[in-house]
Each structure stands twice: as C-alpha cells, then as structure tokens.
Amino acid sequence: SYGYKREPINKNKTEIVVDDFASKVVQKAYEWYATSSFSMELLRQKIKSEFGVDWSKGMTDKILKDHFYYGIMTWKNKQYKHKYQPIVTKQLFDQVQQVKASFNKKPFKYAGKPNIIYRGLLRCGHCGLAVTPEKHKGHIYYHCTQYNGKHGASWLREETITEQIGDVFKRLQIPDWVLEQVVGNLSNLHQNKMDFHNKQLDKLNDENKTLTKMMDNLYLDKLKGRITDDKYDQFFQSFHEQKAGIATRLVMLQEAEDNYYISTKYLLELSNRAYELFKSSEVEERRQLINLD
Structure with missing residues (x-):
C-alpha cells in the first residue's frame, strides 16, 4: 500500500516499514477528506498543491478505503490484524467512510462547496459521527448519515442551525478581569x-541547506x-524525499502560525461582540469562529 515501503534486513529478506513522506500524504488526505470540505477532485488538487503528488481518481478512492492503513489486512476475503505500524486511526478511517457515503448520496456538484457553512463542524448528538449537508429545493439540510446504524436522525435546515448557534453567541460574555488575564497570557x-x-x-x-549541499556533492561524485x-539513484531518492518532508513541515509551521493569529483575533473580539461577529462574518471566518478551541 502507498505509504509503506520495503527495506532490506539482510541479503535475502526485507521488511515493510512506514515511508515518512508518503505516509504523511496519506494521513493528511484522510484528515482533509474527513472534514467533509473536499470532494475527491478537490482533495486530489490539494494533495498535488501541498505535496507535489498527482494521485489518479482511482488511486485516491482506493487509498481512502484501504483498511491496511489502520491495521487490518485482507487475505482471501478475510480480514486480519497486521503487525505493521498504522498510518491512521480506526476512528479517522470510519469518519472518512461516512463522508464518502454522504457524497455518494447526492449529486457531485454539491460536493466540496465552500459556501456550506457547517460542513465538517457538527457531530450527531446520538452517535457522535459527523453531520453531513445535502441540498434540496434550494435549501441546505444537515443530518447524520447513521453510518453505524439507523437511529431515527432528523434533518435540520442550515438557517435553523444558524439561529441555534447564534443564540449561544448571544449569551457568550467574557468578564473584564478574565479578558485582562487572557490578554496578559497571550502576550507571554x-x-x-x-x-x-x-x-x-x-x-x-x-x-534543507545541508541536504542541498549533499545532493550537489552526490552529483559531483557521480560525474x-x-x-x-x-x-x-538510491541516495538521490532518499535526499529528495527528505527535502519534500522538510517542505511539508515548513507549510505546516506556517499554517500553525496563521491559525494562531486568527484564533487570537477572535478570542479578543469575542468579549463584547460574539453575536455580532458571528452574524456578520464571511463563511470561512464563521467556520473559524465556531471551530475556535
């Protein structure tokens, strides 16, 4: 499976180990898709943009439903627990299957639409699975896919959910002394x-500079x-994968910094303007506000 590689133990034997770079691609693919914010095509574009990896639609679908990644292998139509290091958790795998099932239920044109506010942010109060949106007659409805079994889940219009969340923000207030303490802590x-x-x-x-120099020296050694x-070829591939891994970590470092500033901004403004912010925010800002930890 993509995400693993064979490494030699001795002249006659190899073992399957996690490939650092490829496993990171698989892990992020699962995490992104589990948010319900990506169709299969948008996910492929995201992976290509972030990692430079061009998965086909078939490969993407295969990876997103491969039990091997959470520790299960299939042999002669039977499933067994394997000994290799999992790349994703069973919970994340199940969440991805739920999202896949919800996408398959509706026309593809609605999949991954950025203006669906609460996609990936809500969970069913009964079973804990993510709530998925569907569009009917000009309105967006949210419901549990009941992936783990039917339990009579109801459907709610997006406007109704917005009103309910708005009521929560109306009641949200941060006392001045708490806000002052928060500001001080944030400064530190x-x-x-x-x-x-x-x-x-x-x-x-x-x-990255060290690897670049090593690749230059490697080329001179070849000449x-x-x-x-x-x-x-062996060393070049190894160095290339390490550089790709560094590039990924640099992107993640920048994303963490961006999220920090967005979260801090909203936390400070929430003290007196929670409901106003919620009602006036654009879709992405509203999603960030709801998802604020």
Whole structure:
C-alpha cells in the first residue's frame, strides 16, 4: 500500500516499514477528506498543491478505503490484524467512510462547496459521527448519515442551525478581569511562540541547506565516477524525499502560525461582540469562529 515501503534486513529478506513522506500524504488526505470540505477532485488538487503528488481518481478512492492503513489486512476475503505500524486511526478511517457515503448520496456538484457553512463542524448528538449537508429545493439540510446504524436522525435546515448557534453567541460574555488575564497570557504565549517558531524555521532551513549541499556533492561524485548509477539513484531518492518532508513541515509551521493569529483575533473580539461577529462574518471566518478551541 502507498505509504509503506520495503527495506532490506539482510541479503535475502526485507521488511515493510512506514515511508515518512508518503505516509504523511496519506494521513493528511484522510484528515482533509474527513472534514467533509473536499470532494475527491478537490482533495486530489490539494494533495498535488501541498505535496507535489498527482494521485489518479482511482488511486485516491482506493487509498481512502484501504483498511491496511489502520491495521487490518485482507487475505482471501478475510480480514486480519497486521503487525505493521498504522498510518491512521480506526476512528479517522470510519469518519472518512461516512463522508464518502454522504457524497455518494447526492449529486457531485454539491460536493466540496465552500459556501456550506457547517460542513465538517457538527457531530450527531446520538452517535457522535459527523453531520453531513445535502441540498434540496434550494435549501441546505444537515443530518447524520447513521453510518453505524439507523437511529431515527432528523434533518435540520442550515438557517435553523444558524439561529441555534447564534443564540449561544448571544449569551457568550467574557468578564473584564478574565479578558485582562487572557490578554496578559497571550502576550507571554506570543513571545514563546515566536521563539519556538523561529527556532523551528531555522532548523528546517539548515536541514534543507545541508541536504542541498549533499545532493550537489552526490552529483559531483557521480560525474567523477566515485559512485555507481544505482547508488546515485538510491541516495538521490532518499535526499529528495527528505527535502519534500522538510517542505511539508515548513507549510505546516506556517499554517500553525496563521491559525494562531486568527484564533487570537477572535478570542479578543469575542468579549463584547460574539453575536455580532458571528452574524456578520464571511463563511470561512464563521467556520473559524465556531471551530475556535
């Protein structure tokens, strides 16, 4: 399965181990798709944009339903628990299957629409699974897919959910003394975050420069006949995968920084303007506000 590779133990034996780069792609694919914010095509585009990996539709679908990633292998139509390191959890795998099932129920043109406010943010109060949206007669309805069994789940219009969440924000107030304490803590956290961010950034950039230099030296060794073509290809592939991994970590570091500033902004404004912010926010800002930890 993609995400794993074979490494030699000795001359006659190999073992299956997790491929650092490929497994990260698989893990992020599951996490992104589980939010219900991506159709299969949008997910493929996201993967290609973030990792430079071009999955076909068939491969994407196969990966998103492969039990091997959470620890189960199929042999002669029977499932067995394997000994290899899982890449995703069973819970995440099940959530992805639920999302896949919900997409298959509705016309593809509605899948992954960015203006569906609560996609991926709501969970069923009965079974805990994600609530999925569907569009009918000009209105968006949310319901549990009941992936783990029927339990009489009702359907709610998006407007009704907006009213209910709005009522919560109307009652939300942060006392002044709490807000003052929060601001002080955020100031300290900000400095610590910047120190950590800069150290991580310097470390990743140094690693990237080192790998670039090693690849340059590797090329010179090949030109001078110091290594064979096979050895060159082997080392080059290893260095290339490490550089790709660093690029991914740099993107994640930047995303973490962006999310920090967005979350801080809303936390400070929530003190007196929670309901106003909720009602006036654009779709993506409203999603961020609801999902604020």
